[in-house]
Amino acid sequence: MSNRLIEGIHLVKEYDGSRVVDNIDFWVKSKEFLTILGPSGCGKTTTLRMIGGFETPTSGDILLSGKSIVSLPPYERPINTVFQRYALFPHMSIYDNIAFGLHIKKMPKSEIDKRVSKMLSLVNLEGFEKRRVNSLSGGQQQRIAIARALVNEPQILLLDEPLGALDLKLRKEMQLELKYMQQDLGITFIYVTHDQEEALTMSDKIIIMNKGKIQQVGSPTDIYNEPENAFVADFIGESNIVSGIFKEDKVVEFAGTIFPCIDTGFARDEAIDVVVRPEDIEITADVRAQLHGVVDSTVFKGVHYEMIVIENEREWLIQSTIPHEEGKQVGLYIAPDLIHIMKKEA
Amino acid sequence: MKKYSAFPYVIWTFLFILLPLLLIGYYSLTVKNSQTGELVFSLANYVNLFNPLYLKVFLNSVYLAGIATVICLILGYPMAMIISKMKHSQTVLLLFILPMWMNFLLRTYAWMAILGKNGFINQLLSLFHVQMELLYNNNAVLLGMVYNFLPFMVLPIYTVLVKMDKSLIEAAYDLGCTPWRTFRKVIFPLSLPGVISGVTMVFMPAVSTFVISDLLGGGQSVLIGNLVQEQFMKVNNWSFGSAISVILMLLILMFMTLLHRIDRKYEGGTK
Ligand SMILES: Nc1ncnc2c1ncn2[C@@H]1O[C@H](COP(=O)(O)OP(=O)(O)OP(=O)(O)O)[C@@H](O)[C@H]1O
Numbered sequence: 001m002s003n004r005l006i007e008g009i010h011l012v013k014e015y016d017g018s019r020v021v022d023n024i025d026f027w028v029k030s031k032e033f034l035t036i037l038g039p040s041g042c043g044k045t046t047t048l049r050m051i052g053g054f055e056t057p058t059s060g061d062i063l064l065s066g067k068s069i070v071s072l073p074p075y076e077r078p079i080n081t082v083f084q085r086y087a088l089f090p091h092m093s094i095y096d097n098i099a100f101g102l103h104i105k106k107m108p109k110s111e112i113d114k115r116v117s118k119m120l121s122l123v124n125l126e127g128f129e130k131r132r133v134n135s136l137s138g139g140q141q142q143r144i145a146i147a148r149a150l151v152n153e154p155q156i157l158l159l160d161e162p163l164g165a166l167d168l169k170l171r172k173e174m175q176l177e178l179k180y181m182q183q184d185l186g187i188t189f190i191y192v193t194h195d196q197e198e199a200l201t202m203s204d205k206i207i208i209m210n211k212g213k214i215q216q217v218g219s220p221t222d223i224y225n226e227p228e229n230a231f232v233a234d235f236i237g238e239s240n241i242v243s244g245i246f247k248e249d250k251v252v253e254f255a256g257t258i259f260p261c262i263d264t265g266f267a268r269d270e271a272i273d274v275v276v277r278p279e280d281i282e283i284t285a286d287v288r289a290q291l292h293g294v295v296d297s298t299v300f301k302g303v304h305y306e307m308i309v310i311e312n313e314r315e316w317l318i319q320s321t322i323p324h325e326e327g328k329q330v331g332l333y334i335a336p337d338l339i340h341i342m343k344k345e346a
Numbered sequence: 347m348k349k350y351s352a353f354p355y356v357i358w359t360f361l362f363i364l365l366p367l368l369l370i371g372y373y374s375l376t377v378k379n380s381q382t383g384e385l386v387f388s389l390a391n392y393v394n395l396f397n398p399l400y401l402k403v404f405l406n407s408v409y410l411a412g413i414a415t416v417i418c419l420i421l422g423y424p425m426a427m428i429i430s431k432m433k434h435s436q437t438v439l440l441l442f443i444l445p446m447w448m449n450f451l452l453r454t455y456a457w458m459a460i461l462g463k464n465g466f467i468n469q470l471l472s473l474f475h476v477q478m479e480l481l482y483n484n485n486a487v488l489l490g491m492v493y494n495f496l497p498f499m500v501l502p503i504y505t506v507l508v509k510m511d512k513s514l515i516e517a518a519y520d521l522g523c524t525p526w527r528t529f530r531k532v533i534f535p536l537s538l539p540g541v542i543s544g545v546t547m548v549f550m551p552a553v554s555t556f557v558i559s560d561l562l563g564g565g566q567s568v569l570i571g572n573l574v575q576e577q578f579m580k581v582n583n584w585s586f587g588s589a590i591s592v593i594l595m596l597l598i599l600m601f602m603t604l605l606h607r608i609d610r611k612y613e614g615g616t617k
């Protein structure tokens with residue numbers, strides 16, 4: 001309990017009777033990098049805004065170090081936000097933007113100067129003090145927005161898709177820089193994105209949301225390797241998802257074939273979903289082959305080949321470094337530990 | 347082709363803006379020879395203006411227009427703010443502007459009917475056997491100015507406020523500003539362009555009006571506008587009337603330059 005810095009309890013937010021955030025519970029440890037991941041409209045921004053104090057939950061509570069903060073206005077929370085569209089003050093210089101929070105706290109000028117220039121060098125924009133906001137590129141404005149929030153040394157930094165407007169290359173760079181800053185400064189980050197790759201590279205912990213509900217909470221490897229349901233599996237990456245039947249512990253049937261697996265704990269003959277990652281299917285000619293099909297297409301993707309194999313009118317997406325020509329008869333093999341079994345969604 | 351498309355505007359500008367200005371300038375620098383009726387060059391019109399009587403009128407005009415502008419700002423800013431936060435702000439704004447669709451004279455006559463000796467207020471007061479002289483003084487003129495020009499203050503301020511990026515306000519809260527400090531540090535500075543056009547749009551017609559001072563001020567409250575009108579329509583001294591107009595124009599020009607300065611200063615960052 002004591003290592004939970006911030007905690008959401010049964011959080012609900014309704015707009016005109018429709019539930020946008022539906023009874024979610026979560027907690028974050030100090031210095032952790034938490035990502036809220038989910039498709040557009042799933043309630044990520046709303047959740048973040050409740051933590052920041054810009055929306056009041058319809059019901060539920062938010063605890064900071066064990067004390068409720070739901071009744072505190074944003075300016076009394078030790079939390080700062082990096083807004084999606086930067087929200088830099090256009091009538092102020094870069095210096096005044098970054099100094100804004102410290103100025104409000106009545107910090108002495110010499111101390112403010114010191115901190116502002118330290119922040120500017122942290123975001124690699126030394127000497128930008130006197131520049132005007134609209135003379136900066138999108139990427140530079142983003143860095144200033146981050147600096148403006150971080151300079152206040154908040155306990156928690158909220159970031160709402162901060163890299164959404166940047167191009168791919170810049171985004172990758174900033175991902176690394178942000179992660180580095182977070183570790184360097186030891187600040188807790190709560191980060192919202194709908195980009196699963198971004199979430200997997202940066203986070204210590206990921207919350208996956210859909211339609212206002214939490215689907216799964218876990219580390220990036222947990223979520224990637226052990227998705228709890230078909231939504232998570234599908235959302236977190238390309239996957240083969242087929243219906244199957246759980247025969248008994250460590251035995252499952254799908255695609256008309258019995259497979260050994262390592263899962264236990266489902267009911268006998270329970271209908272389940274089976275997830276197999278494209279890179280986990282082996283194309284083989286030997287006796288291990290469990291399924292047989294025809295290569296329908298082969299596309300080179302830079303590092304690997306992506307192939308579609310048709311087996312009994314089912315498509316299997318397969319990634320492999322060895323290409324197979326289209327039209328060729330192949331056998332497929334899936335190792336027991338690479339078969340993931342999930343409860344069917346209600 | 348593009349070069350010639352501006353041609354009609356050039357003619358328009360010349361005929362209806364430049365030419366009248368030149369004429370006014372010309373008239374202001376001449377006096378009529380009383381024997382021959384010829385116009386001869388003279389600075390007498392401008393020298394005449396230094397008569398304390400006229401200086402007093404100028405001061406009174408600037409003073410009344412200034413006070414009216416300040417009152418409009420004090421009333422109009424909160425009004426614009428409240429309207430901009432309403433759910434049906436467009437409708438409320440329309441209701442607010444609706445009286446402006448009525449004729450300007452009519453609205454001012456209505457005030458005469460309300461404030462006059464046998465007007466609405468005095469009839470009410472007579473129930474308590476009180477009589478008050480409400481019309482024909484500076485206060486009545488002020489009231490007329492504020493009433494007639496207030497929408498010109500509210501509209502531009504309302505426009506900047508509704509267009510303002512709400513995330514800037516949230517960012518100020520986020521960085522520790524109370525609502526009042528958010529207003530002072532972010533909302534007000536960002537709304538300055540609206541305030542400046544509001545102030546311009548109220549001050550300019552107020553400083554040059556003659557209808558309001560004529561109807562509500564009687565002979566008691568004389569403004570620059572009345573002087574000009576008098577010279578052209580009654581005294582028939584176009585030269586002196588033009589000189590007054592030129593000075594009035596310079597006054598407004600100075601005022602606008604000043605406002606422009608303020609606007610620029612805020613644009614260039616704080617402090
Ligand atoms: N002020 C509001 N009034 C009514 N509905 C709202 C309001 N704010 C958000 N919603 C609705 O709540 C739902 C969730 O919105 P939210 O902004 O939290 O989604 P999101 O997960 O951040 O999506 P995105 O990835 O597109 O930013 C949406 O359906 C949205 O239309």
Ligand SMILES: [Mg+2]
Pocket residue numbers: 044045046160
């Ligand atoms: Mg969002």
